[in-house]
Structures are given as C-alpha cells and as structure tokens.
Amino acid sequence: MDNHDLRKAGLKVTLPRIKILQILETAEQHHMSAEDVFKKLLSSDGDVGLATVYRVLTQFESAGLVTRHNFEGGHSVFELNQGEHHDHIVCSCCGLVKEFYDDIIEEQQKHVAKKAGFEMIDHSLTIYGLCQTCANENSG
Amino acid sequence: MDNHDLRKAGLKVTLPRIKILQILETAEQHHMSAEDVFKKLLSSDGDVGLATVYRVLTQFESAGLVTRHNFEGGHSVFELNQGEHHDHIVCSCCGLVKEFYDDIIEEQQKHVAKKAGFEMIDHSLTIYGLCQTCANENSG
DNA sequence: CTAATTGCAAAAGCTTTGCAGCGCA
C-alpha cells in the first residue's frame, strides 16, 4: 500500500507523491529519469510540475524508497527500491537496462574495499554493452 | 612524448592541448574535472578558455587519451589513460579516489554479460566508502 | 488552523555551440 510507505517515510500523502509512486511501480521499464516521470504524469492528468517531480524523487531517495543512478548521459535515473540489491547492465545502443546480482562480485568488492582501507558504504557497478537485438542489427 | 600522442590522434599540436596534457600527467590527483584543469591553467599562465578545456578533453576522450567518469555529484571527471584498466573506490566524505584492479571481478563481469546476452563493451565499477582518515574523524 | 506541499518561473550549475580572429602544418 503506497500511502503507508509514504507515511512511514514521514511524508504527507499528497496526490503528486501517490501518482509518482504508482508510475514508478507500474512502469514497464523501471529506470526512469525525472523527465520520463514528468511525461507520464502529463499524459495521465497534467497537473504536476517538473519541479515537484524532482523534489519528490529527491525526497523518496532520502527516504530510501528509490535509488538514484548516474549512468552515462548527464541525467539521473531513478528506480524504485524493491527486492534486493542488484547491479545494472545497460545497452549502449538502445538504452535497455537489465539487472543482475552476482554473489562472487559482491563478496569480492567487500574484499577490495577492506584491502584499500575503506569502509564500504555503497557501490555502483554498471556494465555497458550491446543487447542481443542491437548486436544483431549491427552485424546484419 | 606528448606531441607524438597528439599527432597520433590526428590533433594539431597546440599550446592549450600540450598544457592540458601536461596537467593531466603531472597532477597529483589524476582524476580532474574540467574546472580543476581550468584552474590549474589559470594559475600557470591564464590564456586558455574553459570552453577550450571542455573541447580538448572531449577530443582526448574520443582519441582514447583520457577516460571520462560520471561519479556521483553531477560533473564529469577525466583521467589520463595510462597503464591498464582499473576501477575506482571513492571516499564519500573527502572525495579521495583510489584505483584498484581485481581479476576475479573482471572475469566475473564477462561471465555476467554473456549470461545476460550482452556483448560487453565497457564497464564502470565504483565503490563508495569512507577512507581511513574520514572513518577515524567520524568515529573519534 | 498550521505547517508542509505545490506550481510557476526564475536561477543555478555544468557543458556545448556560434563566430570572428589566430596559429599550426
């Protein structure tokens, strides 16, 4: 239940926040830029400002509801926090994002951080490549 | 020899390019933003525009002389391509950047990409954490 | 009722681009 998540985060349950949460939940591609979310809002109703989208997404990030990623390309993308941690593999051609989780890599990172004398807080691993579709198009 | 690298990249050997290359080579912290490079230029002579710094760095990137990273924080940082590939561990507190290379992680990434049906082009692994200095300050 | 929230518009970064003049090859 959305409203519960919002309240738990200390945020008032307002229409923009509910809508944005729903968009993030139901989006087929759940890595969205602020602009993406804004466009979806426009087509659904058209009463939420872009500034609000940014504010809400930032609040959601602080509340731990979403994660912000800085993939290549200058703008941030946001993703709903559901399920376990994972990393990303992004198609450089079409922008497709797939998620993956690899135990060996996770373990090895802790190891590396310790060896470097760091207390690991977080990490961001993104593999860039060509998805099958794009690879076929380019070769054929 | 700098000039040789430039010519090899099909770039004319001009003063701004030589200077920027030297700055990247001799910088103690060799992950620099365009602004960082620009400031160094100002203190050395003061005749290179910020726009030129961006242009030259972008050209260097295309030529494979430098790599552009999108760490957290909105702006790009550039790093001279010398020696082997490596990943980064960044201090969230003071911004210190350390490099590391881990064979197991490298291998495992190839594996993951293949399993996801991607042709791997590149990858970017950044661990965020607290360096020893910052960890001590925060605990003490 | 009160403080949080919103929309709009304006501003603030970082980065790119247009253009006239300068410099390398």
Added chain:
DNA sequence: TGCGCTGCAAAGCTTTTGCAATTAG
C-alpha cells in the same frame, strides 16, 4: 596559404530554489 583551433559570450540542459497559493492532518 588554408583549415583547424581558440577565446569569448551566448545558449542549452538538467536540476534547484523563491514565493504565493493550496492542501493534508
């Protein structure tokens, strides 16, 4: 000599902020 390169200033993009009106609790 010619084209590439440069500096400056202006524009472009994403993101943030100020403010008056609105709304949740």
